[in-house]
Amino acid sequence: MELARAAHSGDESAFAEIMRRYSPRVFRYASRFFRQRNLVEDAAQEVFLKAFTELGSFEGRGSMEGWLTRITTNTCLNMLRGSKRRPELTASDLTEDESTWLDDQMGHLAAERHRSTERSIVAADLAGRVLGTLPPDDQLVLTMMDGEDASVKEVAKLTGWSESKVKVQAFRARRRMRAAVEKLLGRKRTKD
């Protein structure tokens, strides 16, 4: 709270200290929304610029981290809403690595998965591409709830949505994601 007050009164070093403390968290959080480093960095910069102008409204009731996370959520959602959604992903759009990864997953559905950094990157890339075809709110709820095991309550707190809205949004988002992947797998099977 002291730091926030000092930064609000124009103390640049106090604001730099806030950035030093919280930028890793803001970056981690913005990385849920974007897969390109430059976009994550743009979002984080926007978050801190907004935070600086709104420091006066930070009353210190909650944590600074929580306050910044909420600003990050809104900023990233707005950025996503402002950008064009990617068209539907088809099997022919898949890279060879992505195609292999999908085959492996289907083959190892019941068995133990082999995990490697390279495979993880391929999976994360593919997830980013599939998520990019979905509405921004779907992307948020899926990444948080299914990717990071966040609870309905946590998502509601961060987004300002009601818990029932979060549940409905998650249900619809899962359906859309599943349909997109199912279509991809179906076309892939046909293609193979």
Place this chain on the structure above:
Amino acid sequence: MKEKEARHIVTLIENTPFAGLSDEDLSTIRLHTAECTSCRSAFEAAYISSMMLKERAAESFEPSPFFQTRVLATLREQQAADSWSLGKLWRSTGALASSMVATVALLMVLTFAIPASQESTSAVSAFSPEAVLMNDGADDLVSDSEVLSTLYGAEEEVVK
């Protein structure tokens, strides 16, 4: 239980994150997907979606060493731009205020100085040709002898 197994499991996998499915849910799903092809492909897709999302969530970027410098520079630029636009606003407000003062001053001049000059003009114009011709009170000011001497005096002097 049998009735539950017979139901399609799509709603179950859409209601809960994949990682949140209980052992009971998973055995129900397994039993059902062994016979139901459409639910099996839905389950595969849900499983793969979940794996992708987990990998996606595990990835994150760290701030670059120049991040703070970049934000602080942008902040300074914004503040400079804000103060410049404030100055511009102040200057334009000043120009507006001075033009208003000039207008008020002009109006005051017109209100107080012009009527006085109009009075003096009317005093002079009492002897104007129009006023004389219309006999607009000029007779009261100038006597007959003065008029006669004005009209014929010069003539007499010429005759003499």
